[in-house]
Amino acid sequence: MSTAVIEVENLTKRYGDVEALRGVSFSVSEGEVFGLLGPNGAGKTSTVEILEGLRTPDNGRVSVCGLDPQHSGAEFKYAIGAALQSTALPDKMRVREALDLFGSFYPRRRGTTELLKRFGLEEKRNAFYSQLSGGQKQRLALAMALVNDPRVVFLDEPTAGLDPQVRREIYAIIEELKKEKKTILLTTHYIEEAERLCDRVAIIDHGNVIALGTPRELKERSGAVTRITVRVARPETNGALNTLEGVAECRTEADDYLLYSTRVPRTIVALVKHLEEQNNELVSLEISAPSLEDIFLELTGRRLRD
Amino acid sequence: MSHTWALTLSRMRLAMRNRAFLFFSLIMPIGFLFIYAGILGRQNGAAIPFLLADVLALTVMGSFWGLSVQLVTFREQGILRRFRVAPISASAMLASSIISNYVLTIPTIIIEFYLSRKVFHMSGMGNLVGVFVLLTLGIVTFATLGLVISSVTNSMQETQIINQIIWFAFLFLSGATVPFPSLPGAVQRVAYFLPATYLVSGLQQSMSAVDPVGISELGLNLASMIGCTIIAFLVSAQLFRWEPEAKPPRRAKLWAAAAIIPFLLLGIWENKHEHVLARAISDYQSIERTSPPETPVR
Numbered sequence: 001m002s003t004a005v006i007e008v009e010n011l012t013k014r015y016g017d018v019e020a021l022r023g024v025s026f027s028v029s030e031g032e033v034f035g036l037l038g039p040n041g042a043g044k045t046s047t048v049e050i051l052e053g054l055r056t057p058d059n060g061r062v063s064v065c066g067l068d069p070q071h072s073g074a075e076f077k078y079a080i081g082a083a084l085q086s087t088a089l090p091d092k093m094r095v096r097e098a099l100d101l102f103g104s105f106y107p108r109r110r111g112t113t114e115l116l117k118r119f120g121l122e123e124k125r126n127a128f129y130s131q132l133s134g135g136q137k138q139r140l141a142l143a144m145a146l147v148n149d150p151r152v153v154f155l156d157e158p159t160a161g162l163d164p165q166v167r168r169e170i171y172a173i174i175e176e177l178k179k180e181k182k183t184i185l186l187t188t189h190y191i192e193e194a195e196r197l198c199d200r201v202a203i204i205d206h207g208n209v210i211a212l213g214t215p216r217e218l219k220e221r222s223g224a225v226t227r228i229t230v231r232v233a234r235p236e237t238n239g240a241l242n243t244l245e246g247v248a249e250c251r252t253e254a255d256d257y258l259l260y261s262t263r264v265p266r267t268i269v270a271l272v273k274h275l276e277e278q279n280n281e282l283v284s285l286e287i288s289a290p291s292l293e294d295i296f297l298e299l300t301g302r303r304l305r306d
Numbered sequence: 307m308s309h310t311w312a313l314t315l316s317r318m319r320l321a322m323r324n325r326a327f328l329f330f331s332l333i334m335p336i337g338f339l340f341i342y343a344g345i346l347g348r349q350n351g352a353a354i355p356f357l358l359a360d361v362l363a364l365t366v367m368g369s370f371w372g373l374s375v376q377l378v379t380f381r382e383q384g385i386l387r388r389f390r391v392a393p394i395s396a397s398a399m400l401a402s403s404i405i406s407n408y409v410l411t412i413p414t415i416i417i418e419f420y421l422s423r424k425v426f427h428m429s430g431m432g433n434l435v436g437v438f439v440l441l442t443l444g445i446v447t448f449a450t451l452g453l454v455i456s457s458v459t460n461s462m463q464e465t466q467i468i469n470q471i472i473w474f475a476f477l478f479l480s481g482a483t484v485p486f487p488s489l490p491g492a493v494q495r496v497a498y499f500l501p502a503t504y505l506v507s508g509l510q511q512s513m514s515a516v517d518p519v520g521i522s523e524l525g526l527n528l529a530s531m532i533g534c535t536i537i538a539f540l541v542s543a544q545l546f547r548w549e550p551e552a553k554p555p556r557r558a559k560l561w562a563a564a565a566i567i568p569f570l571l572l573g574i575w576e577n578k579h580e581h582v583l584a585r586a587i588s589d590y591q592s593i594e595r596t597s598p599p600e601t602p603v604r
């Protein structure tokens with residue numbers, strides 16, 4: 001991996017009696033899309049806003065592009081772009097004006113026309129901010145985050161509250177940024193978003209990072225079991241399938257056998273061997289991988305959207 | 307500096323699209339002019355410059371209201387925090403408030419002058435340079451006071467209550483509505499501590515067609531405005547809050563109060579010498595002399 005663009009070490013933050021962050025650490029490499037996944041109130045926004053320089057940490061160290069967000073001034077601001085979670089523009093500001101104005105603050109900037117085109121806002125260029133739909137406002141927020149062609153982009157819940165179709169539009173935009181090798185830190189409480197967009201994910205709960213890795217690593221590393229749904233020509237005895245390698249549990253559901261496996265490849269090999277020995281025949285087989293949702297449930301005992 | 311200018315232009319555009327802004331900074335002041343000159347000035351044409359001075363003062367004083375509300379709205383709606391992520395300083399944000407307000411107030415003032423001449427046949431204009439300097443410093447000073455108010459208030463409601471109180475004090479104690487000599491002595495003593503009193507008296511004295519004061523005679527007056535503006539600006543920048551939920555520090559109100567120190571000093575001096583009162587009395591008398599009651603009403 002190349003050098004770290006974002007470094008977070010042992011970050012703590014307290015609001016009155018609430019301990020929002022209790023020692024969060026992670027680092028993000030150049031060109032990586034890193035996700036902070038967790039339920040509301042887990043500490044995602046606090047972390048991102050400390051990285052954006054909007055909040056001061058109580059303890060710990062953060063650096064973005066080698067700069068301290070609190071004390072680096074304009075140089076830091078030139079390097080980052082951000083779509084904040086709760087952000088607004090004046091009602092009577094036009095879309096084009098917002099991009100022109102914010103663009104004018106930076107020595108290096110992207111053209112308004114280019115951004116309008118790219119984010120599908122050409123038709124809305126002269127619309128007031130108050131006339132935009134939720135999805136359009138979010139696309140404008142993303143366009144504004146890129147107005148200075150930043151090295152690092154922070155996206156705090158970029159799809160929260162949007163309907164599924166608009167959400168997919170936003171995914172496509174983020175995927176395109178990924179191709180441009182932007183370093184992106186995004187927060188979400190949508191599992192599929194993290195799975196689809198992120199190179200690596202940190203799962204945050206109650207101000208702690210409780211798991212960190214690629215979505216695949218997280219699945220493999222956790223004890224989460226994969227469900228293999230098997231249908232065979234002749235009935236099997238439960239006991240036999242239960243003893244196959246890697247099978248933690250076996251259940252029957254109608255004509256199907258549900259094998260919960262911790263080591264899928266070995267279980268499948270063993271299953272096929274077993275069926276051959278028994279002169280039985282495999283009719284169908286389906287593997288359902290554990291989702292991040294399963295992992296979160298397993299790590300915390302709670303569902304994500306509780 | 308270019309950031310401040312870009313922000314200023316943007317805020318001017320926003321203000322022009324804001325109906326409340328147009329009402330309070332254009333329609334209402336011109337309404338005042340018609341009430342003052344049209345009703346009060348009918349009996350006495352010589353009073354027009356004097357009445358215009360009051361209307362100009364009211365136009366200028368209103369700055370504090372608009373600016374405090376604007377900034378609190380920006381903060382409450384989370385607009386400021388978006389600017390905070392960009393390379394924008396609190397000073398640039400504050401300066402853009404002041405400059406845009408200044409540029410947008412000037413046309414109202416020009417219209418007021420124009421109407422006074424064309425519709426109400428104002429003849430003399432007194433010391434125009436002095437009037438311009440007073441207006442310029444006045445707009446900036448009262449705008450900055452608005453910024454200080456927004457730096458200590460926590461909500462729109464609180465801001466509006468404070469604005470109401472200040473506005474009523476400015477309105478009734480400054481001499482802009484009730485002639486200063488008609489105020490009870492004790493009220494006059496309090497009014498000597500209000501910035502609005504000096505704006506009104508300074509404008510009245512400068513507009514006087516008979517005996518306009520020179521700019522040098524307004525020295526203390528102008529110095530107080532400059533001092534107040536500088537302190538108010540520094541305090542506002544120091545206490546500036548970008549976040550909707552940020553609370554002002556405990557001593558914020560004390561800091562904010564420091565902005566009126568120049569006027570406290572001037573007030574103490576004025577309580578001793580009573581120049582404002584003496585001059586107001588002689589001005590009112592001169593108007594009555596120039597236009598005795600038996601002169602036919604135009």
